[in-house]
Amino acid sequence: MAGNSSHFDTVIIGCGMAGLAAGIRLAMYDRSVLILERHNAPGGLNSFYSFEGRRFDVGLHAVTNYVDPGAKGTPLVKLLRQLRIPREALELAPQRSSRIAFPGVDLRFTNTISVLEGEIERAFPHEIDRFRALRAAVLAHDEFDLSAPAVSGRQRVGEYLSDPLLVEMLFCPIMYYGSARENDIDWDQFVIMWKALFEEGFGRPLEGVRVIIRALLQRYRDVGGKRRMKCGVRRIVADGDRATALELDDGTTITAEQIISTAGIVETLRLCSDREPAVAQANIGRLSFVETITVLDQPPAALGWDETIVFFNDHPRFIYERPREEVDLRSGVICFPNNYLYPDDAALPEGLFRVTAMADYAYWKNLPEELYQERKKYWYEKLQASAQRFLPPLAAGDLAAHARFVDMFTPRTVEKFTGHLDGAIYGAASKVKDGRTHLENVFIAGTDQGFLGIVGAMLSGISMANLHVLKGG
Amino acid sequence: MTKEECQQIVLDIIAEIAPDEELTGIKPEVRLRDQLDLDSMDFLDIVMELRKKHGIEVPEEDYPQLASLESCAEYLTPKFNAVNA
Numbered sequence: 001m002a003g004n005s006s007h008f009d010t011v012i013i014g015c016g017m018a019g020l021a022a023g024i025r026l027a028m029y030d031r032s033v034l035i036l037e038r039h040n041a042p043g044g045l046n047s048f049y050s051f052e053g054r055r056f057d058v059g060l061h062a063v064t065n066y067v068d069p070g071a072k073g074t075p076l077v078k079l080l081r082q083l084r085i086p087r088e089a090l091e092l093a094p095q096r097s098s099r100i101a102f103p104g105v106d107l108r109f110t111n112t113i114s115v116l117e118g119e120i121e122r123a124f125p126h127e128i129d130r131f132r133a134l135r136a137a138v139l140a141h142d143e144f145d146l147s148a149p150a151v152s153g154r155q156r157v158g159e160y161l162s163d164p165l166l167v168e169m170l171f172c173p174i175m176y177y178g179s180a181r182e183n184d185i186d187w188d189q190f191v192i193m194w195k196a197l198f199e200e201g202f203g204r205p206l207e208g209v210r211v212i213i214r215a216l217l218q219r220y221r222d223v224g225g226k227r228r229m230k231c232g233v234r235r236i237v238a239d240g241d242r243a244t245a246l247e248l249d250d251g252t253t254i255t256a257e258q259i260i261s262t263a264g265i266v267e268t269l270r271l272c273s274d275r276e277p278a279v280a281q282a283n284i285g286r287l288s289f290v291e292t293i294t295v296l297d298q299p300p301a302a303l304g305w306d307e308t309i310v311f312f313n314d315h316p317r318f319i320y321e322r323p324r325e326e327v328d329l330r331s332g333v334i335c336f337p338n339n340y341l342y343p344d345d346a347a348l349p350e351g352l353f354r355v356t357a358m359a360d361y362a363y364w365k366n367l368p369e370e371l372y373q374e375r376k377k378y379w380y381e382k383l384q385a386s387a388q389r390f391l392p393p394l395a396a397g398d399l400a401a402h403a404r405f406v407d408m409f410t411p412r413t414v415e416k417f418t419g420h421l422d423g424a425i426y427g428a429a430s431k432v433k434d435g436r437t438h439l440e441n442v443f444i445a446g447t448d449q450g451f452l453g454i455v456g457a458m459l460s461g462i463s464m465a466n467l468h469v470l471k472g473g
Numbered sequence: 474m475t476k477e478e479c480q481q482i483v484l485d486i487i488a489e490i491a492p493d494e495e496l497t498g499i500k501p502e503v504r505l506r507d508q509l510d511l512d513s514m515d516f517l518d519i520v521m522e523l524r525k526k527h528g529i530e531v532p533e534e535d536y537p538q539l540a541s542l543e544s545c546a547e548y549l550t551p552k553f554n555a556v557n558a
Contacts, residue, residue, distance in 0.1 A: 073512070081490065463514075471517065
């Protein structure tokens, strides 16, 4: 493990959830590991930042796959075991209550599935038996069978449910949390997301994603893993079927027996010296988002906003595709990070109100700089108005009266800080379930391998490290 | 190395891998998966720990030999004795 600092057993590209989890597994079993990260901060798509003394999460609304202590055999429990990280280190507090809001119909849900079931019984009494049958099919399905062929989620769900509105309402949160495909999702992914959102649930550390990243970094350090920040990879040098070296942005070269890349499948292929610069264009994800963050002068609950997440859509049909306008105001996701059941009545220092909506990457990317800020302001206002249609009206004053600070990111921001093409936070449309590439010692992990969310990304790193390095080694 | 000692080593490894599992009263002749919440990732770690701590190699085709404590002891005791010889 010691010695030559330019050769490693495994080099991991990306210091996010997947990369750190893979690195921990390999270092635990005495592989020499180096994680390379282009950014100066860890976390990738789930990073964090500070601005004027305030701390923000980049991606985290909720850690899905939350389960209460004592649960067994679930993805969160499995990954904690695999990484040998105690549950307490993640400091997860459960959500209070969330909602799917369509015109005229609300479905509340919590971390207990019987609440959702009760809501469906109330709002869609004619569908309750079909819903239970669908749920049984979900629970019976082995979504981690990497060899199973792809089936359309909409098709399979349509075999169970007959009320199209209920189908749309269930697809809305599942797509938003998230699908890389427009308007449909693989049945496997649907099952993964259903279990993550409805059977398990939402949690969040009081201090946000940095708690999770800190736990991963600590563990990685403790097992002897190495990392270099502000150190991007410029090229993966291919020679026949193998990668023989990595060229870094600073011009130096390192070598490795294996490479695990969490940069994304298209991004990784484009790093390979034996691939054209524009390879795999068609697989670049088409879904990207804008997100507004408003710091409030009170906790949201004091303003009458006491829910955790609200998925809203103002049409009977839920459209999930790259919009033709800059921002699609028909639907979105509202998040109040304050509204988790933090221990001992601990609370965030300020109120937070986040709104996410689909956005057209091309428009935001091509905006001239002088217009970028102006359009952000324009769409900020539109997005707050859109979201407030689905929230209890403020008792006094308008949102502006309660806003202390505002931030907003666009697809351009995501691409800039994570390198993920087109700001596609859920990655490529076609996933690579076995993590293999055309090079026999280069593998991918993270969202393009197909496990979604923070827990999914960690499990992906673990699974790919286990499958391709530890088992093979 | 006796078979009982070998079973204890495996139990110690499981205790490290899955500290939340209740290990008292485990029946050696019953499959581990039927008594504990262990999946294929946990069995991989048993193999990894055997290699790391004891220098013992278990090829993938032999993983089924680790199904119960009794079969672990049958399979592993000769390997322990070979390593320590």
